[in-house]
Amino acid sequence: MWVWEAVYIIEGLLKNTSEVQPTTVHADTQGQSFPVFALAHLLGFDLMPRIRNWKELTFYRPSRQSEYVHIDALFGEPGRHVIDFDLIESQFRHLMRVAVSVREGTISSSTLLKRLRSGPRKNATYAAFREVGRVIRTVQLLRYLSDAPLRRRVTAATNKVESFNRFSQWIGFGNRGVIADNDPIEQEKAMKFNALLTNAVIFHNALDIAEIVRQLLEEGWEIDPEDLSHISPYLTEHINRFGEYSTHELGIQPEAYDPKLDVDFTPLREQDLTASLGQAA
Template identity: 85%
Template sequence: MIHTVQLLRYLSDAPLRRRVTAATNKVESFNRFSQWVGFGNRGVIADNDPVEQEKAMKFNALLRNAVIFHNTLDIAEIVRQLLEGGREIDPEDLAHISPYLTEHINRFGGYSTHEVGIRPEAYDPKLDVDFAPLRERGRERGLTAAGLGQAA
């Protein structure tokens, strides 16, 4: 009964379908990214030892998170440079940027560790972009955190 009601709601509610499609696309994008990062042994955990299986999963999660963090820092730095150069950044455009980028990564290339001893500059997490207009447009369309939770 509940499934039927949800299906009918989904079929009759175009904004709900758009939200579900957007969420599904994000999940599929993350899954493709995860498979790309965990390429060793074609993503198959061949060890029957639960401890080794857990290690492989955690190492892959660590690698995924490191790549996502690096991509996010790069995106933030580019946005910061554009803002400093006088460009206006539409929050709507930023909402479509994904940190699941892989094109710039050479998995099979040479790796250098000579930078390990170099201390990076302090990172400033503040990004001067006003997301209020984006939030307001979402509210106008009926998109709230509570509404998004109900859609799932």
């Protein structure tokens, strides 16, 4: 049974207890569908996937009488592809109960969408989720078309995710990355250990990059924050995946991590703020 990848991202965000609380979900084309858009919206997340094959997508009208001067062709034949707001209104309380159940952990988002997908197409809950998803995806597509900075952010975010996945696969090179164990517990261990090691190497790379930047600053170089924003922590050339085993280093206490980097990142933050203000205007 196919369940879209964004559902598992949403599941992870719901279980997140850290101080950082993301509100936007990025995914590739496989990470979106009408029910996923609806569920993300009801849970308070902004689903912004990078979608291929736009010519195959449908934009939905709020009513049969709705027509648009410049973009009406996007919505197809007049009077068709209309949102059933009466159905959404009649099922609204049930939709909210389902969303609360997912947020409280009574049912997982993946299980919910499996049930919705396997149920009859005339099921009122499935149909209501589909209608809400049509509304949200149409709005998101229009935002994507009209906002160039948003398109750049979505593309950049998706590229970062894909780079992380490639880096994680490179780290988990043993057995060509294949998890041969049939035990779900052992499979979960392998995935978590790989994620832990991947993040440890990323952290190590970030420390090395920061140290090099500090050395350049001491030598009098001027560091442009725009240049730093293009440096990836997914570096592999300097890493020996088979390791180097020096037992005399086991007792060496590492230096405390210094997070301070004497670089002014204000221009980058101002660019983000300007883009946000432009979008709001």
